[in-house]
Amino acid sequence: MGNKVFKATVRSVLIGYLIVLLLVPIGSIYLKGFSLGWDPFWKEVTGPLAWKSILLTIKLSIISTVVEAIVGTIIAYVLVRYTFRGKSLLNSMVDLPFSLPTSVAGLMFLTLLGPASPLGSWLEHFGIKLLYNQFAIVLGLVFVTFPFVIRTVQPLLEQLDPAEEQASFTLGAGRFYTFWKIVFPAIFPGIIAGSMLAFSRSLAEFGAISLISGNLPGKTMVASVYIYGETQNYNPEGAAAISIVLLTLSVLILWIINVLTRGKGRLA
Structure with a gap:
């Protein structure tokens, strides 16, 4: 009872x-x-600046997710398969973006790469600008989503018996062939799940991006910054309309992850 x-x-x-x-x-x-109806909602979403901010957010989120999938998989493989000095420190530092406020991350990049910093001014001398452009947005998104792919791939790598890789090497296969045929199929679900989480997180990032992107309408203004601007302009309906687009995308991504996870469980 x-x-x-x-x-x-x-x-x-x-x-x-x-x-x-x-x-x-x-x-x-x-x-x-939708408080004002479908037509005002559609007008807000398809407005020139709003639509450009949505497309820019999706485009740069995809780019940062691809970078994260490649780099995160490599780092996860190194952390699981290799032993080296400083490994435990690197492994603990992976989660730093989770605990660090994103506005602090933006300020960190601003301090390191801004035009007033020694490195930033030196790079600008050669015509290289790393801030206040789309590259800066991708850089910020990669940083804040850094742990996702690593932490979803690591457990799958730990479950994979290294003897399978050694057997492939013994039979004369190279490292790339072994990774592609033995390792990659085993960690692919983790790469997909981590990448989707990173993409969903990128859609909503505000703190770091607002400091390093320049927030130029139609050029470097992402959707989250546009939403903030609409609230400051006393247009909560417009801000909510763009939020619905991002929220719906995030919910769809989480649903896809859930379906893939259930499918993997049934196959197991």
Whole structure:
């Protein structure tokens, strides 16, 4: 009897959490975005600056996700398969972007690469500008999403028996062929899941980007900065409309991850 009461209490708490902290805020965004009807919503979303900010956000998020998938997979493989001095420190530093406020990350890049910094001024002497452009946005997005692919690939690599790779080497296969035929199929679900999480996170990034992108409308203004600008311009309906686009994309991505995870579990 006591166990049933405990389970019912836990279930009620979880349902209450979902309703109060997830469903109600998400529902309020959709209600606000469509509060004036479909036509005003569509007008806000397809406005020149709004649409450009959405397309720019998606484009740069895809670029940063591809970079993250490649670099994150390499780093995960090195951390699992190799032993070297400083490995534990590097492994702990992977999670730094999770604990570091993104605005601090933006200030860090601004201090390091800004025109007033020694490195930034030296690079500008050669005509290289790393901030206030789309490259800066990709740089910021790669930093804030850095752990996702690494942390989803690492457990899969740890489950993969190194003897399978050694057997491939013994049979005369090279490193690339062994990785492609033995390692990659085993870690592919982790790469996809981590990449989707990184892409979803990139869509909503604001803190770091707002400091290093320059926020030029139609050029370097991402959707999250555009949303902030609409709230400052007393246009909550416009801000909610763009938020609905990003929120819907994020929900779809999480749904796809869930489907892939369930599929992997059934196959196992």
